[in-house]
Amino acid sequence: MRVCLKLRVLSGEVPVHYNYLVQSLIYRRLPERTRKLLHDGGVKEGPRRFKLFTFSRLYGDFTRRGEDLVFKDFVYLCVSSVFSKQMKALMKNFGEHPEVRIGKAKLTVDSMRVVKFPNLENREFYTLSPVVVTKKTEVTKYLLPHQEEYSLWLELNVKRKVKVVTGREIKSPVRVRFLKWRRTVTMYKGNVVVGAMGRFKFNAPKTAIMIGYLAGLGTKNSQGFGMFEFQGISVRDLLG
Template sequence: MTYREGLQAAIYGALPPPLGPKLHDEGLLGRGRPLKLFVYSRILGLDYVPEEKGFRASGELTLYFASALEEVVQAFGEGIWAKGGLEVHGLFLRLIGLEVEPIAPQSPVTVEALAPITVYRTEGKRTLFFNPLNREFSLLLEANLNRKAEALGLEKGSLRVQPLGFHPRRKRLERYKGTWVEGWMGRYRLEGDAHLLRLALVSGLGSKNSQGFGFVREVGG
């Protein structure tokens, strides 16, 4: 089990039944391709040590979690509070505190990816990943958010995503259940309808959000 798979298992483990198992097995909303509508960051404060092929903590750790569904946010908070923390890969991370950040973005907004943003299209047996300089990157991010909006009963809207200071070093290749996934870190300027901007912050940008991809946090206008 990889770090990412272990963190995802810990997230689901913090959600009490029947919500946790239902989210894992079925999703909650969406036709044909059910949506989970939650997203989370990497565990911030962990440093990868190549020679040990593992991670080392440097002080307190931080995990961001968000969902477009209030019941999921509340259940996750209550779950980790009741357990006193999260168990990731057999290591218990003790809870020190919980904080709620207000989300009321105004266009344009600058965000930072705290988990890689993955954007792709499947053609037959091929999976084509797109980088932030490709026109498809912004278009597919907009389409993804509009699918989430539709599932929530919201109107479709427009979104434009512009990378700030693009560099190839921001590319991440991460393995999830035997499959390699390409994603991108970095900062981005988002411009568009307010409800899509909010959805980007509470449900993630791009695909595979419930697997720990696409969490972004507002860092300025």
Template sequence: MRLKVSFQAMESTIPLNYNYFLSSFIYKRLASQNENFARFLHEKGYGKRFKFFTFSQLFFENSRVSGEKILIFPGKGWWYISSPVIEFVRYMFSSLSEDPVIRVEKTEFIVKSIDIENSLPDQSEYHFVMLSPLVVSVPEENNGKLYHRYLHPEEEEFYEVFRKNLVKKYRAFYGKEPEGTVEVIPDWDYIKSRQRITKRIKLKNAFVRAVVFPFKIRGEKKLVEIGYEAGFGEKNSMGFGMVALKKYER
């Protein structure tokens, strides 16, 4: 399930790298409804520490980037939150209904409406656009230190790691192996028409490299659904890997 949160923005500024603030905001809102659930999600998670939620970037009717800040002007805004865990969605809906404010650092946005969006339709193939950047990486060791090598869709390894991550999420959520697999087809026309599809995003004191590009995916629907609702790739609970159907309109 996913929520579409429509809000009103006034003239203000927020940090360019605001993912951490939104993730913290979500945990605080969950704790206001069920402190034990919020603590479990933050400290343990499901399976291999999957949190099973994701969220989009903040979308503004009128804004621009200036250095390390986003300048926001009066207008409408949208934010999307998604999870396959019903309790999560219910708690977030209740919390935002009771206290209709989104807080990013010292800036507040007034929530005007919260809509529950439908699940994926039955299709043989889905064409997705990204509502937040996608992170796919592999751990590697260099001089005794472990680091992450971030992958690009032009690398074949990207798709294998993408699929394995999806299977791990499915296994952790359902407690069994998926019946099939998926095939991911990137929008090469989009990728070739852009000078760069990578984004360098700061999380606390570290940087991650993410990518933004449309793609098609076909195969086992339950696998697609877990990615659609919990996020594709890594770091979903920090606001990465959220997608929408291509015909999607804000």
């Protein structure tokens, strides 16, 4: 389930690197049991754990002032997860407690909308937050779309998520190919995270695309990475 929020800015600024603040906001709004499950480990698949939720960047008209972003009027944020029950609880909390703080910014929920998974006629997508692909060596190595191993690790990540959600291994091919992209650098709790924003094609069975749509592509999804949307769909237009 995917929920998009339109937040009205009341005052203050948002730090340029806000991922941890938004992640913390989401955790605080979830029921305690769900928060503990996700924060403390997620769902296990072999030696890996998947939290199976992600969120977008903050969208809206803004100007940059030093290390802060000053939004003009509204901020748009999307959150999605394979756990529909927990997403409904998140919506309920935002409805009952619409006041929001992100850094020094004070905001209030203007509107919310559940975004349904569209049909699959269009297999072209664009990122709502950077896609991060990592390879574990002695240190974490970040990969980018122009590198030979990138697609292999990204597609393997999709297959692992399908298995942890459905309990079955995907037999059909999974292909993710970026058409246009740019490198991004995000600071998360003092650490550098390198990712890619852009347009890509995603050819895979419907189940795999839907799980990627809800849980995110690549790694570090619960830190605000890997959310994507169908080409031609605008978050701003969805919320008015």
